[in-house]
Amino acid sequence: MLRVDEAQEPVEFSPALISKFDEIVSRYPQGKQKSGLLPILHLVQAEFGWVSAPAMDKVAEYLSILPIEVYEVATFYTMYFLRPQGKYVLEVCRTSGCCLVGAEKIMDHIEETLGVKEGEVTPDGLFSWRGVECLAACGFGPVLQIGPEYTFYENLTNESVDKLISDLKAKAKN
Amino acid sequence: MGRKLLLEHINVPGINTFDVYRSKGGYASVEKALKTMSPEAIVEEVKKSGLRGRGGAGFPTGMKWSFLAKPEGVARYLVCNGDESEPGTFKDRYLMTYIPHLLIEGMIVSSFALGASTSYIYLRGEMMPQVRILERAIAEAKAKGFLGKNILGTGYDLELYVQPGGGAYICGEETALLESLEGKRGNPRIKPPFPAIAGLYGCPTVVNNVESIAAVVPIINEGGDEYAKIGIGRSTGTKLISAGGNLKKPGVYEIELGVPVEEFIYSDEYCGGIANGKRLKAVVAGGSSVPILPANLILKTINNEARLMSYESLSDGGFVSGTMLGSGGFIAYDEDACIVRNTWNFARFYHHESCGQCSPCREGTGWMEKVLHRLEYGHGKMSDMDLLVDVSKKIEGNTICPLGDAAAWPVASAIRHFRDEFEWHVTNASEATSRNYGIAHYADPLKVVETA
């Protein structure tokens, strides 16, 4: 059941972030600022790694809409994380086209390599992984993407996944 | 070699930049349309071209445009549908990644034809790289005077924005897309009213697929009549086909509509045959929502004629022995593929993506997934197949939006054509978890039907 009872850290949006919000809202006609909700939630997630309830309240305040309108939207779409995730979330396509070329084996391999189940975070806080639906790259499968830039990795093999994971580990160290 | 209208210059280095694109004749259609044509004339050209929507439904684009209501003093919108989430389809992402200016050029001409002064390109949220690519391309075009105020000195103003979604297949449905663009949950609207009357912000709106809009460029450049000469019958022009699955050369191909399916799969110009020397077992020809066909029925129609890649030929035979061109997501299954597992995979997809507004789809998709799951994992019953067909019938046609139908068809068609494989999963349950059913008779030549 979706209910947030534990207290969550309050958040502050930096002026730089707010000015990005302002730019987004300027794209819509007067009074239709709610249209900016989805892109703004992406920015919030990019900044904080996930969208917490206090962050959503802040967004509601910024857009002059009700908090529940933000919750409704954030829970509808799959890309918004409602709880903290690893720094890198490996999202592997699990749909038919990719399964024909070995997506399920790649997911098994990732599970084994990272040692955590789908949706869990590695103890070092670096990685999570999950299966997602078709990413519109079926001809180049198996594929995975990593937010917040949503960089794409195509034609995966066990070896390329291993390399990716070790590259990310190295990147996190620096 | 078929003609290429959209992807002709795809391999030119730097074609994603304005200058190279322009040097290859890019933006000519904007000059022609804005300087020498009236909006009505553009709509007329598109009508003449016979272009049909490339997003799945295949509705004639020119006709759709002419339905747009034009009340005085009310803004009109053009929204480009780049949600592309249908399993098997990846042409729009490809087009936007490698030749983004083509879409922008099409958007300018189309917006002008519809009288829109603000247009949005809605992309699925996962396409953040494409959002960046398009935004860069828009900035380039704007710097060169093709967007913004007083375009090319013609007095026409247009602002173009890219909007990311949040991860939901249903936002490809045009009214759900508009809801999402308004910052709401992607619940499809109950029609009427149709978007042409009350769409985005309650204003008249046209929603078109990325490829449909891109196709407007060659139509304006060469004329609707020229465009209509390509293709076959009412399937005019070229179409991007996303070929995936067990093919030797998967990828996006631009075909002239009417290429035989057999040629498309086996010729070296296109997919080059089945990977690893295997045999073809089944094909989903137009994205996951269309009925799946066994190898013999996809290559030949029930009357033993060669099947062609066209709207009409693919749907020859109706739901009994035909399928649909849909969005052009072509998935080929080789002899090792398990149809039961695949059907379960699709059912899981639709269960996951149902918006949950209407009861038959919300509850029925989950039910079908669970039944298919137990069939795949060896706990099925002989009665399950009839149950699935029955549940799919209860969803089909009784829902708000076509996602319900799209969830029902793949299940119903898989059982129709591959029933023995499903039954084998019940009778040989333990064997079925360790090996595949194989190709069986699915590629055998069709029995010639006696025609009276």
Next chain:
Amino acid sequence: MKVTIDGITVDVEPGTSILNAARQIGGDIVPPAMCYYSKLAGSGGKCRTCLVKVTKGSEKDPRPMPKLVASCRTGVMDGMEVQNITSPEVVEARKGVVEMLLINHPLDCPVCDQAGECHLQDLGFEHGAAKTRYEFDRRTFEKIDIGDKIQLHMTRCILCYRCVFTADQITNTRLHGILNRGDHSEISTYISKAVDNDFSGNVIDVCPVGALTDKTFRFKNRVWFTKPVEAHRDCDKCCGKVTLWYKGEDVIRVTGRKDVYGEVEEFICNTCRFDKKKTADWVIEGPRKVSHQSVISANHYEFTPLPVVKTNPVLQAANKDQFERETRL
């Protein structure tokens, strides 16, 4: 405009929906409506129980409509011909919809406060099959209190969206909404919050099932043992016209006055609903005729919950596994 429904012709205003035209005729030919609520703008179209077949589009364009349509959201045309209970196709489709509505419903009627005035119960009785074909665990939620006056039993919810429209249109703010999507959708406040403002109690009246119930309903009781009485009072917030539900001498519950379709005539405020439970608070008008066609008034209350077949432990484990995974994500 003339429209013919199941052979009966009626004259209606332009812009009337098929459902409302049928209500003007009345009787058996009125399609059941679980989500549409005439007093809530934008409601309807979701539950699909009101599907009908349009056999003739209009005088001008007599073509039939290709699919069944939701009568609550389809406007009539002059000369339209509609089949409801005379069409086997409609009856079959409605049966399918009811089956879908019931597969994840707990069917805990014996312990549900709504029993006796539940539209789903009526519908299940009229259109349901005797035995469920659904062999999986039903979706369940814990029941929660949203404030000290309203209880939410999400497991019973059919996601008709009526309470959401009510909060938007009748109250001055909305704290609850629909979260998640697909069959995980649920009514919730997300962050524990009390839904409590002058008119919030109306969500109880609009809920067609027992998902939103009155926590102040004293001496929990089966509605058919209670005696409804019409009464009014001078209220500065609402019309003050209500139904009092008596048990013996005690007012155990106050609701809006519902018509035969289960819709309240006028919305009432929380003071009238929750705080005025003494006869002395009210001017009694007389007994209410329960005109609502319910299983109870038809003396049919033998609705036993359908058993959920749980025979396969492997599948149960798989269900559980999947559920856990999805809640984790």
